[in-house]
């Protein structure tokens with residue numbers, strides 16, 4: 001494999017498809033779909049891949065909107081991942097319309113040079129990043145079990161190779177009380193909403209004394225049915241995050257205690273469920289160095305994170321716990337624009353975002369070529385993953 005010549009060719013192949021990739025990204029942007037409901041986006045990506053001759057397996061891992069396609073044979077095996085779900089109310093405010101498309105562009109470029117590849121590339125269409133941890137379902141189905149390197153980029157408002165993505169767990173709480181006429185016989189009721197608010201206030205007090213790198217936030221999903229009925233049910237969904245797995249385990253107990261105390265105080269029954277565990281993203285150093293070197297060769301400099309740089313959480317963390325991987329951010333904006341905002345959703349359809357998507361497709365393909373061409377890179381990535 002002449003890796004320099006192949007990199008040159010995959011760059012040309014991404015450029016050759018730029019117009020089609022743009023149309024795909026804009027079409028997905030115009031039809032935002034929530035987690036597990038990304039039928040239009042998955043159909044559009046699968047149709048495009050299949051139209052270019054790829055054999056695509058749909059419903060990977062039993063997830064309706066997941067897909068997988070492969071090129072090459074044997075090892076090493078590089079996975080290129082893409083997401084395509086949106087957020088309620090604000091659409092593609094995380095820029096995922098640019099991610100599945102970049103992954104498809106990178107995969108097809110590599111497929112164009114398939115005759116000269118040693119090893120395999122797998123593109124993985126990953127549903128439900130914003131809620132529900134689609135990648136965990138794919139992990140359980142074994143989609144990443146034999147992978148040597150997992151590569152994904154994320155649109156952002158700065159170029160950052162090793163973002164701090166926090167460990168996170170979702171908590172569903174439900175208080176059950178007793179309904180009664182709120183004016184005639186309030187003494188016959190047990191107020192589930194008051195129990196929830198009591199727990200919420202305890203949580204607000206807790207927030208003042210937790211580590212500043214940790215986060216607790218949520219919404220009330222049920223606050224009762226009518227103002228003249230004592231609510232017999234109230235519910236909330238919370239997210240608890242920390243960069244430290246041990247501290248997160250401690251926080252979980254303290255958060256739950258807020259609601260247990262409220263249940264005791266009000267006489268309500270408390271039910272709860274912990275779910276959707278995201279792990280911290282582990283940036284694999286040898287893979288990150290390859291990605292950064294490729295970016296530099298195309299005129300883009302990626303920075304390492306500063307202590308003040310914060311992001312959310314992602315199920316890509318679970319993938320990088322399992323196998324060597326990277327999750328760099330590439331800026332699609334001129335200056336700082338907060339993620340999950342209306343402004344970021346608008347930016348995700350701008351020419352600058354599309355140009356960055358082309359760059360991302362090139363860098364993913366080039367870094368995949370590095371892994372396929374250099375057996376020592378896969379070995380070093382594995383060793384770094386094992387902490388050696």
Ligand SMILES: [Zn+2]
Pocket residue numbers: 094095096129154
């Ligand atoms: Zn995202």
